[in-house]
Amino acid sequence: MRRLPWTACAVAVLALGACTSGDGGSPDASAPAPWTADPTTPEPALEDAGPVVLDEGYREAVATFGEDQVPEALGRAARVARLSLADCRWWTEGTPDRELAALLTPEFLAEVQLDVDDPVRGVPMLLSHLPVDDGNGHALATDLAGGCDDSGPLLHGPLGTAVRVDRGAGRPVLVVDGHYGVNVSLGDSEVSANQDWVFTLVRTDAGWQVSGATPSASTNWAPWRS
Structure with missing residues (x-):
């Protein structure tokens, strides 16, 4: 089975909560965590729309x-x-x-x-x-x-x-x-x-x-x- 690149793994983590290597091994700890919105982030600023x-x-x-x-x-x-x-x-x-x-x-x-x-x-x-x-x-x-x-x-x-x-x-x-x-x-x-x-x-x-x-x-x- 073809191994997923780290970017594809990131989406799998976002959707499924885990991503394993193509050979059925443990999750790839080196893969970056998926980007998610931080609930503590203040309301985004409104930029000048021009x-x-x-x-x-x-x-x-x-x-x-x-x-x-x-x-x-x-x-x-x-x-x-x-x-x-x-x-x-x-x-x-x-x-x-x-x-x-x-x-x-x-x-x-x-x-x-x-x-x-x-x-x-x-x-x-x-x-x-x-x-x-x-x-x-x-x-x-x-x-x-x-x-x-x-x-x-x-x-x-x-x-x-x-x-x-x-x-x-x-x-x-x-x-x-x-x-x-x-x-x-x-x-x-x-x-x-x-x-x-x-x-x-x-x-x-x-x-x-x-x-x-x-x-x-x-x-x-x-x-x-x-």
Whole structure:
């Protein structure tokens, strides 16, 4: 029987509570524990959603979910974007910010954990490792040893974030399509991480959570944005 890679094992642990090696032996103690939301984590912050396109899609979203709910969902989607684009804890410790787990559905959180170290999957859905060369003369993975500052504000594209309702999954969900960027300092390098994402959000007992994310391409590393 083929042995499961550690990432597949992590999902099995999340679903079944244990994962054994392919030869029927004891659980693999070296496999990282699955990421789960910590119940002691404070309520996730709402990030600035930036300019929003107030079109028919937005009006339908307000009519479907409520006038106060759409801005909250946009703020949570923006928070996911920020924590995914620039998170010093993720880059230094290999574990994402605790807020991120609270902002994703458990199923999507398990997918993201599988995704981060699987080159077959191609473009990462959310979390990316620092590149050895960002294409602009910065060795970011090496620069990390000189310090990391991800406290810059979330940046947005000039066209605004678009919102619409998708009713194809049996219950309406919110779809958020936006451009996001974060300036980050890594050692002496000051760069900007940028991404276009389409997020799917569902309303759960934990509030609005992202249940899916489609990036336009790999993270675009560019000069510092003003």
